Amino acid sequence: MRMASPRVTQRIAWSLTWASAGVVVLALGVIVGYVVIKGAGAIDWEFLSTSPKGGLSGEGGVLSAIVGTVYIVALTVAIAAPLGIGAGIYLVEYARESWFTRLVRSGVEVLAGVPSIIFGLFGFALFVVALKLSFSILSGALALACLVLPTIIRTTEEALRAVPQSYREASMACGATKFQTIRKIALPAALPGILTAIILAVGRSVEETAVLYVTMGGSAAMPRSFLSGGRTLALHTYFLAMETRAMGKALGTALLLIVLIMLINGLIRFVSRRYMARMYGGR
DSSP states (O other): OOOOOHHHHHHHHHHHHHHHHHHHHHHHHHHHHHHHHHHGGGOSHHHHHSOBOOTTSOOBOSHHHHHHHHHHHHHHHHHHHHHHHHHHHIIIIIOOSSHHHHHHHHHHHHHHTSOHHHHHHHHIIIIIIISOOOSSHHHHHHHHHHHHHHHHHHHHHHHHHTSOHHHHHHHHHTTOOHHHHIIIIIHHHHHHHHHHHHHHHHHHHHHOOHHHHTTTBOOOSOOOSTTSOBOOHHHHHHHIIIIIOOHHHHHHHHHHHHHHHHHHHHHHHHHHHHHHHHHTTTO
16 A cells, blocks of 8 residues: 655645634634623623622623732732742752652642632531631632642743753853852743743632632622632623523623733733843844
């Protein structure tokens, strides 16, 4: 049997790759388009400027849910990013290969595959009950930080491992200390990968419902502090769709959720580009 030529094989492979990409883009376009078409009619100034009235009526807007989402994302990233990036730096730059590091990596990989509701129950038992933080934004953020921590650690590790070892050797050959090499050479070079980790953490924080359902409380009132209860846009969408059956407002809230994710990701990328431009002299 005659084998296909390498050129034909390459064309088939490229065709399959483009077809797969096209299916993904088409599916995304259909989902986003449906949400935009069905949800845009529910959005007006009253919808954006008033808080949900609670109960099963589905009345009111989404102002408190927007504020709750911003609070939960900011606090989750503030807790998880330093811990996750620091752990990734330690595992790549400082820790020697041993049974301990292998155990830590195995634990991180196992945690990355644990269902989110397990983190929610853990957060409820530890933060809500044991530490008496009650149903609050702080309890939800701590539980979400546990959820996204494995992703940040693993992504930071891979980003630092992608930095050529010759960069570190050249820096230390010029007299720089290990800490200076990590801070001024390795971390800036790995910044795009670390940024990806933060964006993944933000996306997971914005869309999560199971963890927050049992730690944040779902209050429709405007949160006054991190110790107040509240709800995010994703959790509010769940309540509207499953409890009140207000599908129009649920789709409108989902549209706001998509826009918020795009704005947060765009802001992170903008800050990162400014930092990189300053780091490399405005290039």
